[in-house]
Amino acid sequence: MGKTFSRPKAMSDNHTHYCPGCTHGIVHRLVAEVIDELDIRDRTVGIAPVGCAVLAYNYFNCDFQEAAHGRAPAMATGIKRVRPDLMVFTYQGDGDLASIGMGEIMHAANRGEKFTVIFINNAIYGMTGGQMAPTTMPDQWATTSPKGRDTAKTGMPLRMANILSQLVTPAYITRQTVLKPQQVNKTKKAIKQAFQYQLEDKCFSLVEVISTCPTNWGMTPLDALKWAEEKLLPYYELGDYKVPE
Template sequence: MGKTFAKPEALSDANTHYCPGCTHGVIHRLVAEVIDELGIRGRTVGIAPVGCAVLAYNYFTFDFQEAAHGRAPAMATGIKRVRPDLMVFTYQGDGDLASIGMGEIIHAANRGEKFTTVFVNNAVYGMTGGQMAPTTMPDQRTTTSPFGRNVEEVGMPIRVAELLAALQTPAYIARQAVIHPKFIKKAKRCLKAAFTYQLENRCFSFVEMISTCPTNWGMTPLQALKWAEETMLPYYPIGELKTPEATPASN
């Protein structure tokens, strides 16, 4: 009988630097499993963001580029345009993608660039120490919103998946969560679908992952999972928002 639980080949032996209870490790593993299952490790190039996952390249065993803050979709565009045979994905957090890199992600999605984006939404800037993100929930306290996010002043959190799904260019846009095994299974299915659309040279593909940041939320890992489910999921509903087969009718 073979191993029932083994480390994916696409995942390295390095210990991660992530905090206890952080969900980046789960998402890394899902990405690695999908890459193994599709047999694409030898032609995959990952792009690391600026943020907590800046060192993501240490945890994978295939080619990696490290981007500047927010620019990963532009780099992915550059690679994919000159080497369409490579499989390219960006791995970006909410500060990186939804704040400083909003222009790059929208235009890459709208051009229908054939790469995949894994968007980690944990409602906070992690690496710089828990500052407010575009995805921070109303009234959520962060180090730069000490009295809670005041939507009168800074607006409502941005639903990136919905924003991208509103573009008329065909794409695969999904949101999942990695806060419970039942969600994680779905998350992997969507991630695999996203990479498969790229493999088939179909469209831009995007999976948002609702995640936790116990350290910067000031919670235990379990409290964080509960908070994400109760506070984030109602605002960030999970599911496939758009597939290239069924583009929302232009009305």
């Protein structure tokens, strides 16, 4: 019997630094599988964020850059404009993209920069200790909201796919998740579509992925999956929010 499952060539064999139950590793693998299937590894450049995925460059066998906090879209813009033949993607968390990087992602999308964004939304700051993020749910506990997020003082969580889809510039904006196997398959299809649009020099693309953070949520991995399904998915509705005409 032949081998039916193996490590993608675009993924390194380094041991992960992510916490048990963290879904970053799943999304890393999906990106690596897509890079292999499209045969673009030799001309792909990834950009790591500041956050839990700051060490993303350790897990991919392709060129990688490290951006200052929130500035990955600016770096991606520069690389893609200088070398439009390259396949450029940013990998960003919600603190990196939706907080300090809000201006960068909004203007990159509005300009229609032709790179791909993989956006991990786990509703909390991970690496820095579990502080409230722009995506933290109402009444959700965080180290900076020990009584739960008070929306009367902080506003409602930002739904980035919804916001970016309102821009006039044509783009591919979708929200998916990796909580269940069938959802993992849909997320991979979305990531592949996003890279395909870049191959066709068509548009800016962003794939938002609803994820878990068991450590900073104070839950077991299984409880985190359940909580995400019950609390996050009703608010962060899955599906395509914008597709190019």
